[in-house]
Amino acid sequence: MTDTTISKSVFLPATRMVVWQYLTDPAKMERWFHPADAPLAEGQDYTLRNGRDGDRMCWGKVIEMRAPEYMKWDFTVGPMEGAMSTVEWHLADAPGGTRLTMAHAGLPETAEAFGLVLALDKGWHAFLGNLHVLAEADATGDYSATITVPATPETAKVAIFDEMDIWWSKRVDRSDNGVTVHFGGSHVSFDFAGDDDGGYHWHCRDANMLIEDVDDATEWAGTSLIWHIRPEPGGSRITLTHQGLNADLACHDVCTRGWQKYFETSLRAHLSGETPMPETR
Structure with missing residues (x-):
């Protein structure tokens, strides 16, 4: 495990329980991230797939869950060649909604792997942007x-x-x-x-x-x-x-x-x- 970490925070106009559903329910995950084979559960392996052709995109194990405030995953993707990292999710009440914080830790530190870190950073930024749009639309019914x-x-x-x-x-x-x-x-x-x-x-x-x-x-x-x-x-x-x-x-x-x-x-x-x-x- 390394010290290289991607951290993101986003404020969402939805309750923690609604945001939690977006993080764990396969149908809701598909709308902003990737569809899961099954609802995420503590101690269980998970697989997230490409929504277009069903290929495996990300996988690992749910290490810990405390609904609706905290979740930690083992996490890897194909380009990491089997090396595991961790993704932690923190949900906190905020005026009018929820502050969601994500930390993706244990990423490779070498210069050769920096392109992968950049790609992961860009990907998380885009996915959380998708989640923000969906949460806002859910709040208004748009x-x-x-x-x-x-x-x-x-x-x-x-x-x-x-x-x-x-x-x-x-x-x-x-x-x-x-x-x-x-x-x-x-x-x-x-x-x-x-x-x-x-x-x-x-x-x-x-x-x-x-x-x-x-x-x-x-x-x-x-x-x-x-x-x-x-x-x-x-x-x-x-x-x-x-x-x-x-x-x-x-x-x-x-x-x-x-x-x-x-x-x-x-x-x-x-x-x-x-x-x-x-x-x-």
Whole structure:
């Protein structure tokens, strides 16, 4: 065991028990990290897999658990060639939510292995960013979903920004820093509001969504799309969060089904070499 340690802290708008479920429940782990073969349990071996093809990604044993405040793993990945490290998770109450601290210790110290340490540091940073987005969406009830595709992050970004006519709608009007997407007599307009490690932000400045039994066609105005594109072995993991699309909007059910069609199915197909299903009206 060495002294080389990666440490991260993140504040999450969720209770410790909700965060604990994200750290131990296979279905929830899959949304931000990697799916587990079984719920994590003290004294038991675990395996986390690639969500796209099921290959083993990380594995080890759960050394200690004290729900919902502390957990410690033995941990390794393929490039570590069987060498074990440890990952410790600390959950503490914070005003409005939870402070989650992760410490990944016992990493190799040689100059030759520094690239692996950098890759692990970058990976943990991205995964905890995913967790933050999901916890925030859970707190508000906003739409949020993740797809895994066999395309590079660069290819995924091009598809999202420049190829909407292939996977979303055939009728797209682009401007220097935004886009208007048309569906029949409806339209929605976005300004690309910038990008940072929190994702690519699109702000909806105008909407006229003609939906049966929805009186206010402008409901999308003021909401935002946040795209996270993270590298995965052999591809990318893309999370779309539609901030503001929740049960407070009359179009919630219809629009959620729309994202299931265009994002979860059509964009995934486009980036997987399959046939997408854009709106053609």
